[in-house]
Amino acid sequence: MTEGKYNNLVILIPTLNEEDSIGYLVNSCKKLTDNVIVVDGLSIDDTVVISKKEGAEVIYCKKKGKGNAIIDGLKYVLKKPNIEYIAYLDGDSTYDPYDIKILLDKMLNEKKLDVIIGNRLPKREKGSIKFINIIGNYLFSFLISLISRVKISDSQSGLRLLSKKATMIYSDCLESSGFDIETEMIIKGSRKGIKFGEVPVSYRCREGNSKLNPFRDGFKILKTIIKYSFKR
Numbered sequence: 001m002t003e004g005k006y007n008n009l010v011i012l013i014p015t016l017n018e019e020d021s022i023g024y025l026v027n028s029c030k031k032l033t034d035n036v037i038v039v040d041g042l043s044i045d046d047t048v049v050i051s052k053k054e055g056a057e058v059i060y061c062k063k064k065g066k067g068n069a070i071i072d073g074l075k076y077v078l079k080k081p082n083i084e085y086i087a088y089l090d091g092d093s094t095y096d097p098y099d100i101k102i103l104l105d106k107m108l109n110e111k112k113l114d115v116i117i118g119n120r121l122p123k124r125e126k127g128s129i130k131f132i133n134i135i136g137n138y139l140f141s142f143l144i145s146l147i148s149r150v151k152i153s154d155s156q157s158g159l160r161l162l163s164k165k166a167t168m169i170y171s172d173c174l175e176s177s178g179f180d181i182e183t184e185m186i187i188k189g190s191r192k193g194i195k196f197g198e199v200p201v202s203y204r205c206r207e208g209n210s211k212l213n214p215f216r217d218g219f220k221i222l223k224t225i226i227k228y229s230f231k232r
């Protein structure tokens with residue numbers, strides 16, 4: 001699997017009002033695979049129209065939050081035949097979909113890995129991650145690594161590749177509704193025997209507005225870390 005399309009790959013894109021970037025993103029993802037699924041949280045702009053026009057399949061998640069969209073997307077993907085790899089990334093313009101190839105190569109070369117996380121920190125564009133989010137991410141990554149006994153540098157990254165096995169495990173157990181989904185995936189996953197790898201990926205400044213509130217969502221992530229350090 002080096003050239004051409006990866007038709008055993010699905011790319012999931014959770015969206016809430018991402019009309020500024022979704023067209024270009026779907027178009028780029030379609031060069032990697034025909035299976036591009038936008039999980040829309042009832043956007044009130046043209047996200048859905050543009051996604052369909054560019055050839056994505058659109059499913060709707062009425063429940064609020066990125067976590068709910070990812071959980072619905074993973075469950076939906078499992079109904080599709082011949083899918084082995086599931087990638088997801090933000091619907092803004094921050095991640096480069098071609099980096100999914102780097103994640104795939106890592107998973108193919110290290111067969112024991114079930115989840116590959118794109119590490120934004122070494123290659124990020126200046127100003128792409130707010131200072132407060134960098135501090136929060138360092139703190140959360142330290143705590144999550146400690147609890148899950150796996151070294152994770154960028155625990156809040158929203159570019160990930162999952163094996164089918166990991167997707168099956170997650171679709172049965174994930175419950176975080178919002179941005180805390182990334183945290184739950186690592187802590188719960190490590191307890192269920194899922195093996196994680198990381199690769200550096202590029203990260204650019206966003207088009208449109210971020211849906212993440214550093215205080216509200218940061219607090220929720222911290223609560224999730226504490227909850228799952230006790231809960232088995």
Ligand SMILES: Nc1nc2c(ncn2[C@@H]2O[C@H](COP(=O)(O)OP(=O)(O)O)[C@@H](O)[C@H]2O)c(=O)[nH]1
Pocket residue numbers: 013014015016017018039040041042061063064065066069089090091092158209210211212
């Ligand atoms: N379906 C759905 N997607 C969401 C929701 N909130 C955020 N997203 C999407 O989740 C991704 C990550 O959110 P984003 O605002 O980029 O967070 P940031 O990267 O931390 O600034 C983006 O593609 C959002 O459009 C939601 O309530 N429902």
Ligand SMILES: [Mg+2]
Pocket residue numbers: 090091092094158206
């Ligand atoms: Mg984003």
